[in-house]
Amino acid sequence: MANGNTSLRERLSEATDKLASSSFVESVLRPGSPFKKGYSDSPRNRSYVIMNNVLYHLHPVKVKRHGVKLSYTLCLGGLSFFLFILLTITGIFLMFYYAPTVENAYTDVAALSTSVAFGSLVRNMHRWGAHLMVLVVFLHMSRVFYHGAYKPPREFNWVVGVILLLLTLLLSFTGYLLPWDQLALWAVTVGTNMAGFVPVFGAQVKFALLAGAEVTAGTILRWYVLHVLFFPFIIVLFMAVHFWRVRKDGGISGPL
Amino acid sequence: MADIPEDLLRRSAEAKAKALGLPVEQVLAEMKGEAPPTPPEPAKAAPAPEPAKAAPAPEPAASEPVTEPEPVAPEAPAAPAPVAAPATAAADVDVDELLKKAAAAGGLPESLVKRSAEAKAKSLGVPVATILAEMAGEEAPAAAAAPSAAPAPAQSQPAPAPAPAAAAPAAAQEVAAPAAVAVEDKPAAPSSNGGSNGSANGAKAAMVSPRPVAPDANVPEGVRTQRLLTVVKARAIQQVKADPTDKVNTWPHLMIAEFTALLAMTAFVILLSVILQAPLLEQANFNATPNPSKAPWYFLGLQELLSYFDPQIAGVTVPTIIGLVGFMMIPYVDRNPSTKPSDRKFAIMLYTIFLTGSATLTIIGVLFRGEGFNFAYPWRDGIFFDDLKDWVNFE
Numbered sequence: 001m002a003n004g005n006t007s008l009r010e011r012l013s014e015a016t017d018k019l020a021s022s023s024f025v026e027s028v029l030r031p032g033s034p035f036k037k038g039y040s041d042s043p044r045n046r047s048y049v050i051m052n053n054v055l056y057h058l059h060p061v062k063v064k065r066h067g068v069k070l071s072y073t074l075c076l077g078g079l080s081f082f083l084f085i086l087l088t089i090t091g092i093f094l095m096f097y098y099a100p101t102v103e104n105a106y107t108d109v110a111a112l113s114t115s116v117a118f119g120s121l122v123r124n125m126h127r128w129g130a131h132l133m134v135l136v137v138f139l140h141m142s143r144v145f146y147h148g149a150y151k152p153p154r155e156f157n158w159v160v161g162v163i164l165l166l167l168t169l170l171l172s173f174t175g176y177l178l179p180w181d182q183l184a185l186w187a188v189t190v191g192t193n194m195a196g197f198v199p200v201f202g203a204q205v206k207f208a209l210l211a212g213a214e215v216t217a218g219t220i221l222r223w224y225v226l227h228v229l230f231f232p233f234i235i236v237l238f239m240a241v242h243f244w245r246v247r248k249d250g251g252i253s254g255p256l
Numbered sequence: 257m258a259d260i261p262e263d264l265l266r267r268s269a270e271a272k273a274k275a276l277g278l279p280v281e282q283v284l285a286e287m288k289g290e291a292p293p294t295p296p297e298p299a300k301a302a303p304a305p306e307p308a309k310a311a312p313a314p315e316p317a318a319s320e321p322v323t324e325p326e327p328v329a330p331e332a333p334a335a336p337a338p339v340a341a342p343a344t345a346a347a348d349v350d351v352d353e354l355l356k357k358a359a360a361a362g363g364l365p366e367s368l369v370k371r372s373a374e375a376k377a378k379s380l381g382v383p384v385a386t387i388l389a390e391m392a393g394e395e396a397p398a399a400a401a402a403p404s405a406a407p408a409p410a411q412s413q414p415a416p417a418p419a420p421a422a423a424a425p426a427a428a429q430e431v432a433a434p435a436a437v438a439v440e441d442k443p444a445a446p447s448s449n450g451g452s453n454g455s456a457n458g459a460k461a462a463m464v465s466p467r468p469v470a471p472d473a474n475v476p477e478g479v480r481t482q483r484l485l486t487v488v489k490a491r492a493i494q495q496v497k498a499d500p501t502d503k504v505n506t507w508p509h510l511m512i513a514e515f516t517a518l519l520a521m522t523a524f525v526i527l528l529s530v531i532l533q534a535p536l537l538e539q540a541n542f543n544a545t546p547n548p549s550k551a552p553w554y555f556l557g558l559q560e561l562l563s564y565f566d567p568q569i570a571g572v573t574v575p576t577i578i579g580l581v582g583f584m585m586i587p588y589v590d591r592n593p594s595t596k597p598s599d600r601k602f603a604i605m606l607y608t609i610f611l612t613g614s615a616t617l618t619i620i621g622v623l624f625r626g627e628g629f630n631f632a633y634p635w636r637d638g639i640f641f642d643d644l645k646d647w648v649n650f651e
Contacts, residue, residue, distance in 0.1 A: 034507075043505070046505040046507050046508070047505065049507040050505075050506045050507050055506075055511075059506045059510065059511075060506065061505065061506060062503040062504060062505055062506060063503060063504065063506050063509075063510050064502065064503055064504075065502040065503060065504050066502075067510070068504055068509045068510050068513055070513060070517075075513065075514060075517040078514050078517060078518075079517055079518075079521050082517075082518050082521060083521065083525075086521075086522065086525065102540075106539040106540065109536060110536060113536075120533070121526075121529050121530065123534055124528070124529030124530075124532065124533060124534045125525050125526065125528075125529040127534035128525060128528045128529055128532065128534070129525050131553070131643075132525065132528075134554050142607070142611060145586070145603075145607050146597075146604065146607070147595060148594070148595030148596075148600060148603075149595070150586060150587040150590075151587065151590075151592075151593060151595060152587075152593070154587070155587035155588060156587075158584070158586065158587045159584045159587070162580065162583045162584045163584075166580060169554060172552065172554070173552060173555070176552050179536055180539065180540045181535075181536050181537040181538060181539060181540055182537040182538050182539070182540060182541060182544070182546055182642075183535055183536075183537045183642045183643070184540060185540035185541070185542070186545065186546050186549040186550075187549070187550060187551050187552055189549065190549050190550065190551045190555075190559060191551045191552070191555055193571075194551075194555070194558065194559075194562070194567070194571040194572075194575075195571075197567040197568055197571035197572050198571075198572050198576075199568065199572060214542075215540075215542075253595070254595070
């Protein structure tokens with residue numbers, strides 16, 4: 001400006017320009033990033049946005065036009081993955097305030113509502129998100145079935161998907177016990193009683209699940225580790241295979 | 257030729273000098289002088305010295321169809337076939353001049369023209385100079401007419417199909433029908449545009465030098481006079497063919513849809529969590545068994561089955577054999593390749609039965625089971641499902 005005073009907006013844009021052209025930002029952003037200075041919307045740059053991005057692991061540069069239609073996939077697979085991320089974030093938050101012991105578990109969960117900022121909200125999000133994830137994964141499977149999207153060359157990815165559904169159920173079920181209230185205890189009792197009917201190994205399976213003949217103090221630690229470490233680890237491995245196969249098997253399946 | 261690295265130029269010059277029996281300096285001097293007459297496209301295309309510039313990555317190249325025609329990409333300007341042309345050292349100078357002219361006229365790199373001419377000369381037993389003079393003289397009108405617009409297709413006289421494309425320059429030259437050029441065997445064919453050659457984009461193209469006017473040539477019938485002059489290398493190791501499917505860029509089209517779904521889901525979960533309080537009953541007590549005891553809702557269908565069947569069936573067989581193994585085997589059992597709903601009524605029917613069945617069982621288990629897991633009506637006896645406890649109390 002003529003009188004030497006610059007408006008806030010001008011100073012802001014100057015600062016962002018300076019930041020965008022700094023060598024640090026240059027080193028962070030790969031060519032074609034829309035956050036890079038001088039980005040222009042061209043077919044080549046649209047390709048680069050994906051190709052030079054970690055998203056390239058998930059998406060090809062181009063997708064079939066019908067795949068973009070919301071009515072085809074309803075985004076259910078992507079939402080399953082997103083709910084998993086959401087549950088991981090909220091779950092890490094909850095881990096800060098929870099000790100998996102018979103003495104502490106229940107009071108810790110109760111304290112989330114009374115003495116932790118946003119504790120109640122985050123716990124609710126974790127719980128409803130988990131129910132929602134079971135539902136969304138199931139709907140995703142149904143969508144895939146009705147589209148016949150498990151047919152060659154995608155047979156194996158369907159198998160991986162069924163395993164992912166199983167792991168989702170196991171994740172949800174192991175989390176069910178952790179509040180250590182009456183609901184948790186008896187739901188798990190009923191659930192593991194079913195496992196006890198496994199032929200031949202029934203008793204052993206039940207014993208391994210409960211770390212005892214019935215739900216005990218050992219069960220809560222066991223299920224906690226399964227819930228926060230073991231199953232998430234396994235499910236991430238299978239998800240990686242699942243997403244990779246989606247791309248390698250030709251992307252989103254064709255229209256009906 | 258300014259954009260060709262020095263070492264490449266040297267190798268080219270040395271090879272040429274060796275082949276022609278000339279001093280390297282002379283060839284180099286020639287090269288220095290010959291840059292202007294050579295048309296720009298072939299010169300640029302010649303040894304493809306900058307691979308990085310040519311194709312940064314396969315995908316964008318595939319998505320944007322190649323627009324710049326690269327008429328010829330000779331693998332190396334060197335190594336012309338050793339020629340038994342009856343030319344003296346003095347004649348070579350003339351040959352080079354003619355070569356320049358011919359190349360300029362044809363809009364082609366000299367090395368190609370030269371090899372073409374030499375091959376033709378050899379087959380006809382005529383001095384190279386004669387052929388070159390012919391090319392230079394006769395190609396002039398064609399070069400003026402055709403090459404600037406579409407060098408690749410218009411000039412090519414490829415052996416295989418596209419005879420119509422070649423028809424244009426041929427007609428301009430008032431020579432014989434182009435179809436005859438490629439496979440003509442009769443010496444009577446009055447064609448003479450032998451030097452004109454080219455290649456299709458990137459593809460392998462055999463360039464033929466058809467027999468020119470040579471009434472006295474003593475070639476027996478049935479001897480093909482066409483020759484493979486060069487095989488033009490493909491432009492990339494991987495030939496990416498643009499497939500006809502209708503595609504859009506992931507960015508922004510798919511990403512925006514996904515991001516919207518993500519935001520909507522986040523909003524939904526937060527809204528749900530604000531409205532509905534997750535249940536937390538009294539502390540776990542081994543001595544107080546609630547009535548009824550219910551599993552999480554996604555297992556309630558199974559628990560419902562348990563009340564009808566033997567635990568061995570409902571608790572084990574159904575979930576593991578049917579639920580797990582059966583579902584995994586679906587793609588291997590259903591070998592019907594069609595994805596059309598009208599072609600797979602049976603499969604759809606089965607799945608729909610499963611879907612409605614499990615939904616019904618789950619709903620019964622959630623809402624219609626009361627104390628002692630006996631039937632109950634939710635409007636009369638209340639809801640015995642603690643996951644919904646606070647939701648029901650909300651208001």
